[in-house]
Amino acid sequence: MALVTQLAHSASALAPLLLPSIAAIIALALFQRFFAPNPLSNIPTVGDQEYPGYEKKRQAYLTGKAKDLYVEGYTKFKHGLFRIVTPNAGNVIVVSPSFLGELKKLPDDVVSFDAALDDFMHTKYTLIPTHEAVIPHTVKSSLTPSLPRLNPQISQEVQIAFSQEIAPLISMSQAASESEWAPININSKLLRIVAKVSGRIFIGPELCHDERYLEAAVGYTVSVMEAQRAVEKMNPWLRPFAAWRLPEVKKLAEMEKDATAFLRPVVEARREKQRKGEEEERDNDMLQWLMDSADQGQGKAHGKWGEDTTTTRKLARLQLAISFAAIHTTTLVTTHAVYSLAADKGLQDTLREEVRSVLKEHSDGVFTTSALQAMKKTDSFLKETMRFHPLGQTSFSRKVLKTFVLSNGQVMPKGSTIQVPNYAVSRDPDVYPNPDVFDPLRFYNLRNEARGKGEVEQAATNQFVSVNKEFLTFGYGRHACPGRFFAANEIKMILANLVMTYEMGLAEGETERYRDWDIAAGTIPDPTKNVMFRSLVV
Incomplete structure (x- = not known):
């Protein structure tokens, strides 16, 4: 008690000395905030x-x-x-x-x-995993070099996903209405298709169809964007006090908890097989590559991989981060492309003819790397889609x-x-002539013109995956999207299978391509719209 009293007396004695200093600091901060010259x-x-x-x-x-x-x-x-x-x-x-x-x-x-x-x-509130440099490192060092080998698997998964997600709806519609055409909310279906196809490469062929995985991957993807938008709408000064109580933020935390609960035993089972030497054939997917990276100590050399790199929780959270990055943007771009196809039967015919010709000439029906590279009109259509409808x-x-x-x-x-x-x-008309016109063959023609002049480098800049100052959708510099090569192949296969299997059209009464939604600084295809599908008669 005597000590407390002594400290109180000491504080009282020091107060006259400390208060002016504190006041000076506050005054300086206020001056810098409101009166100091603003360099901007x-x-x-x-x-x-x-x-x-x-x-x-x-x-x-x-x-x-x-x-x-x-x-x-x-x-x-x-x-x-x-x-x-x-x-x-x-x-x-x-x-x-x-x-x-x-x-x-x-x-x-x-x-x-x-x-x-x-x-x-708003990761301060949403707590989504970022700063995980091991992900782009693994994409660059393992995924992208493996694409020539993985492309046939991706193609197979696209066909399986179509048979599960789209074909049954067409059959049901025909049985119910005796109409050849079936209305399908393609955005919601593409979420599941992309999750399955991406999951084949991320977590393996057995689990990518598991409804628990799909619920985790798709649900987390949707919940992340809902939470981000909810926090964004809130006034910045209010966020530190109330953002964490938003229903969307709470839901995101629950989604991560549920997803981790599903993914944890998957990781543990793989680790147990490794310990016992029971692996008949080593898994070859993103999950395994990340596990190998952790085991080899690569994570600590590539950013905030942290001390818990080998824990199942960490690997599960990384899977969620990868799923969000892949599913969200790939679904949006593909939906944009399908809406443009549905509004233009001639474009469907053009791409269909190219896909048939390329597969026959290059790979006997298999989506090899060379076949995908030869689909130059499809490539141009995708690049123009992202130019005209940037995310x-x-x-x-x-x-x-x-x-x-x-x-x-x-x-x-x-x-x-x-x-x-x-x-x-x-x-900008100085960058793209007639910029307000959607020209699906814009970049196809530019590539041909450059090649005709012997300008090989210029021709290459007009490819879908190319990054330059005129086409910034994938970013620029060393942080340009590392997964764009995988995404490009996946989207091309989805679109190729669509035009080879179905005819597409707009919903009854619609005569123009569906309008986009502008949400803050983002642009998304209207997720409420249906696209009419019917099986292609060859």
């Missing part, structure tokens, strides 16, 4: 006239105006920079693609892809961790975020 004050902000004030700009961004704001800024400041208010607090600087050359050279401790992803996905308004998002200066003298302060206006670039 010379960069214009878009939307000032239409949406005066921070909250009106934020709400405009959230309610479908983001696309217009990015286009406005790019049009006015095409070769420079502008600022935009997003749903998240902080300075967001949108830069011209002309700066990408210098930006991609900056190290990750100056401009961070991972930190920008954390902000976008987001921006690309190359980076969080500034250390203040630096651009070549034009502009200071980029720590804590700000950099973006490149992907959508606006894709609609």
Whole structure:
């Protein structure tokens, strides 16, 4: 008790000395916050006239105006920079693609892809697994080199998934209505098809059809985006107090718990076989590659693989992260493509003719790597689909961790975020002639023109998986999407099997391709729409 009293007296004696110091620190912080020179004050902000004030700009961004704001800024400041208010607090600087050359050279401790992803996905609240550098490492070192061997397996899985997900619905519709055409919500079906096909490579042929796996993979994918959007709608100042109580965030935590409960015994069973030497043939999929990477100590050499790299929980969470990355974007791109096909019978005929010709000429009906590469019109159609219907308004998002200066003298302060206006670039007539026209053979023709001039490198830049300053959907620089080669092959096989098996059309009364939904900085195909299917008569 005497000690407590002594401490109290000491604190009282020190208070007159400490309080001025504390007050000075607070005053300095307030001065820096409100009165210190802002290095970004010379960069214009878009939307000032239409949406005066921070909250009106934020709400405009959230309610479908983001696309217009990015286009406005790019049009006015095409070769420079502008600022935009997003749903998240902080300075967001949108830069011209002309700066990408210098930006991609900056190290990750100056401009961070991972930190920008954390902000976008709100991982502070959603707790989704990010910063797992072992995933891109494994994709680059194991998955992509294995694609020539894996492509026939992927093709087989596409056919199996079609027979389970689409064919029964057509048969049921014919039996019920005596109509050849069956309405199918293709977005929901593609979620399951992509999950099965991707799962064949991620977790193996036995488990990729298990409903518990599908529920985990598809459910987690959907729940992640629901939680992200829910947090994004919330005012930034309120998130630290209430985001964790959002139903969508709570559901995501439950989904992860359930998925981990399913995946854990799968990992444990494989480890037990290894310990006992009972493996008749070593599994050759992403799960095994990740396990091998952990066993070899590769994880610690490639980012936040952590001390629990060999634990089943860690591997299960990595499987969820891989499933989300693969299923979400692949399903969206494929749905976009199917909607365009349904609205254009001539395009279906064009792709169908190419697929038949290529399979006959190159591989006797097998989707080999050479056959997929020869499907140049299909490749062009996919690239044009992503140009015309990009999944987001921006690309190359980076969080500034250390203040630096651009070549034009502009200071980029720590804590700000950099973006490149992907959508606006894709609609720039100086980059793409007639940019508002959907031309499925745009890149096919560009490749032929370049090849005719002997410009081999230029021809290569017009491939679907190519990354350059004019096509930023897959990102740019060393963090460009590592899984795009696998995704491209998977999407091509799905579309090829669709046009070879079915005719597609729009729902009754619809005459134009279904309109997209703009949600904040994202663009998705309308998930409520049906596509009409009927079996192709050869």
